[in-house]
Amino acid sequence: MASPTLIAETATRSGSAAAKAAKRPGQRSRERRRNLWIYVFLLPTFVLYGLYTLYPMVASYWYSLVEWNGFSSQQTFVGLDNYEAVFADPLFWSSVRVTLLFMLIVAPLRVFGAFALAILLNSPKLPLRSFFRTAYFLPVVTTTAIVGVVMRFIFDPASGPTAALATIFGLGPIDLLGSSETALITAGVIYVWKFFGITLIYWLAALQTIPADLYEAARIDGAGPMRLFRYITLPMLIPFLLIISVLTIEDCFHAFDLMQTMTAGGPFFSTEIIEIYIYRWAFAASIPQLGFASAAAVLFGVIVLLVVILQVWATVVSRRMRARS
Amino acid sequence: MTATTPRTTRRLGRRFWWWVLTALLLALAFVWVFPFIWMVSASLKTSGEIFGGGLGLIPETLQWENYSRAWIDGRFNIYLLNTVIVTVATTAIVVVRCALAGYVLGRYRFPGSRLVIAILVATLFVPTGYTIIPVVKLSMELGLLDSLAGMILALAGAANVASILIYAGYFRGMPAELEEASIVDGAGFVRTFTQIMLPLSMPVTATVGILTFLFTWNAFFLPLVFSFSNPALRTVSVGMQAFVGENSTDWPGMAAAGVISLLPIVALFVFMQRYFVEGIAGAVKS
Numbered sequence: 001m002a003s004p005t006l007i008a009e010t011a012t013r014s015g016s017a018a019a020k021a022a023k024r025p026g027q028r029s030r031e032r033r034r035n036l037w038i039y040v041f042l043l044p045t046f047v048l049y050g051l052y053t054l055y056p057m058v059a060s061y062w063y064s065l066v067e068w069n070g071f072s073s074q075q076t077f078v079g080l081d082n083y084e085a086v087f088a089d090p091l092f093w094s095s096v097r098v099t100l101l102f103m104l105i106v107a108p109l110r111v112f113g114a115f116a117l118a119i120l121l122n123s124p125k126l127p128l129r130s131f132f133r134t135a136y137f138l139p140v141v142t143t144t145a146i147v148g149v150v151m152r153f154i155f156d157p158a159s160g161p162t163a164a165l166a167t168i169f170g171l172g173p174i175d176l177l178g179s180s181e182t183a184l185i186t187a188g189v190i191y192v193w194k195f196f197g198i199t200l201i202y203w204l205a206a207l208q209t210i211p212a213d214l215y216e217a218a219r220i221d222g223a224g225p226m227r228l229f230r231y232i233t234l235p236m237l238i239p240f241l242l243i244i245s246v247l248t249i250e251d252c253f254h255a256f257d258l259m260q261t262m263t264a265g266g267p268f269f270s271t272e273i274i275e276i277y278i279y280r281w282a283f284a285a286s287i288p289q290l291g292f293a294s295a296a297a298v299l300f301g302v303i304v305l306l307v308v309i310l311q312v313w314a315t316v317v318s319r320r321m322r323a324r325s
Numbered sequence: 326m327t328a329t330t331p332r333t334t335r336r337l338g339r340r341f342w343w344w345v346l347t348a349l350l351l352a353l354a355f356v357w358v359f360p361f362i363w364m365v366s367a368s369l370k371t372s373g374e375i376f377g378g379g380l381g382l383i384p385e386t387l388q389w390e391n392y393s394r395a396w397i398d399g400r401f402n403i404y405l406l407n408t409v410i411v412t413v414a415t416t417a418i419v420v421v422r423c424a425l426a427g428y429v430l431g432r433y434r435f436p437g438s439r440l441v442i443a444i445l446v447a448t449l450f451v452p453t454g455y456t457i458i459p460v461v462k463l464s465m466e467l468g469l470l471d472s473l474a475g476m477i478l479a480l481a482g483a484a485n486v487a488s489i490l491i492y493a494g495y496f497r498g499m500p501a502e503l504e505e506a507s508i509v510d511g512a513g514f515v516r517t518f519t520q521i522m523l524p525l526s527m528p529v530t531a532t533v534g535i536l537t538f539l540f541t542w543n544a545f546f547l548p549l550v551f552s553f554s555n556p557a558l559r560t561v562s563v564g565m566q567a568f569v570g571e572n573s574t575d576w577p578g579m580a581a582a583g584v585i586s587l588l589p590i591v592a593l594f595v596f597m598q599r600y601f602v603e604g605i606a607g608a609v610k611s
Binding site: 033034035037038039041042044045048049051052053054055056057059060063070120125126127128131132133134135136137138139141142143144145146147149150151152153154158159161164165168193198201202204205208250253254256257260261274275278279282283290293294297298300301304307308311 | 343344346347350351354357358359360361363364367375376380418421422423425426428429430433435436441444445447448449450451452453454455456457458459460462463478479481482483486489514515518539542543545546550553561562563565566569576579580583586587590591593594595598601602605606607
């Protein structure tokens with residue numbers, strides 16, 4: 001959730017405050033002591049982040065090359081066999097397809113829906129603005145895994161409120177999460193509901209960056225609300241569209257909590273995203289296939305990497321656009 | 326008087342549309358919070374009422390024993406305590422280590438500083454699903470797999486690059502005079518940090534702390550895997566999942582468990598709203 005701009009700035013300007021003057025001998029030893037402290041400060045991060053994030057990223061590659069059930073310490077090197085097996089598994093491709101389809105449902109709804117709502121909520125003339133912000137943000141703070149269970153409840157075909165609603169409208173019994181045709185779309189809509197508030201806050205923050213005097217000047221020139229929107233708001237927001245889209249797309253990879261608790265990938269694998277596929281082979285199977293699951297995890301990592309590259313590109317482009325305007 | 330009438334009606338007309346819009350947004354807000362209202366209502370009903378009652382939200386008589394059932398039989402007393410321990414410890418570790426790292430990365434250039442930042446940025450968005458297998462294997466070898474400590478370390482070691490970068494950005498923006506003055510006063514590296522820089526970074530600490538708290542409280546994948554063989558280590562999100570598996574008939578008990586699990590985080594949000602929102606807004610603003 002960090003600002004991409006912030007990241008870029010940190011990367012380019014880091015440490016510019018320190019040590020520019022020529023070094024004298026006494027200064028050098030002081031600098032060495034300072035550097036020692038710097039490494040001491042970094043030590044907790046080196047240890048924790050190194051052990052629990054960096055090492056696993058590298059180790060995944062090794063595990064993807066062995067056959068290993070997780071119980072025994074015996075790991076047999078099998079080369080690229082696991083990859084071959086993953087590639088040959090139609091359910092892996094189905095999970096890739098489901099993940100991408102999910103993204104295609106979720107990202108536009110979140111980005112453009114939140115945009116429309118943010119425009120309304122940003123207007124000072126609207127009553128109850130802070131109440132609305134709180135209400136729309138509420139699902140974001142709630143525990144996703146618990147929301148997943150509650151949603152199973154709400155969409156329960158026998159007793160849930162959606163079933164009751166369907167009966168009132170004479171639609172007969174519906175099982176939106178339990179039918180393989182509707183499950184993914186329903187899950188996508190629930191996911192949008194859950195995380196809509198984040199995208200809304202992104203857009204509100206973006207709207208705050210437009211200087212008020214721009215509007216004032218245009219209003220003095222006689223521009224109405226539609227023209228203000230068309231000629232000031234929209235052009236000023238285009239750079240943010242890129243960043244918010246990529247942040248939202250990246251977010252779609254974190255759907256495990258909701259999906260696992262709501263549908264566990266079913267019915268008939270219609271909501272099995274890649275993370276559930278990995279989980280199923282690594283932990284939920286009676287004989288875990290950790291090498292195989294690792295190969296799937298590495299391929300997943302490659303897909304995420306592509307999005308991160310997209311993120312960096314979007315940051316650079318949008319900075320350039322904002323610098324120009 | 327006659328001259329102003331059209332303008333007044335026009336203004337009234339415009340205000341009328343704002344109220345229509347407000348009504349629509351209110352209806353949408355109701356849909357938005359409905360699942361929570363419904364869960365609270367279900368937690369106070371009998372099973373028969375949930376199944377037969379349709380859309381009615383008001384229970385006939387309040388069934389408080391649903392809560393005691395979830396609290397004791399459903400073991401949510403233990404799960405809630407676990408969640409509090411894990412969340413508080415993880416948040417404390419993350420805030421300390423991110424403040425330390427952010428400070429030196431934001432303010433100093435030293436051998437390797439660029440490399441450290443590059444690695445952090447490159448791994449900003451690593452999903453849990455990618456790293457989970459080696460994390461479990463590593464924890465197993467360290468003898469930490471079936472312990473809250475192992476869960477805490479794994480949670481504190483992942484997914485907080487953003488916090489380091491937020492700290493780095495904040496510390497970099499502080500005036501250099503602050504540091505020079507403290508050096509003139511004879512303060513060393515550590516004292517400059519603990520007595521001058523850290524107190525000044527309270528707004529960032531609040532944001533990072535609250536976002537980490539939220540993230541950890543809501544974590545599911547890691548606690549799920551870490552409590553596989555020991556149910557006593559479950560957090561509320563995992564416990565809820567297990568409760569559904571074991572008690573698929575006890576809908577009111579489940580709803581009560583859900584309320585117990587969500588209440589603390591929602592209460593925290595209501596009190597700390599500003600920091601939640603600012604933390605997330607910081608992602609696009611600059």
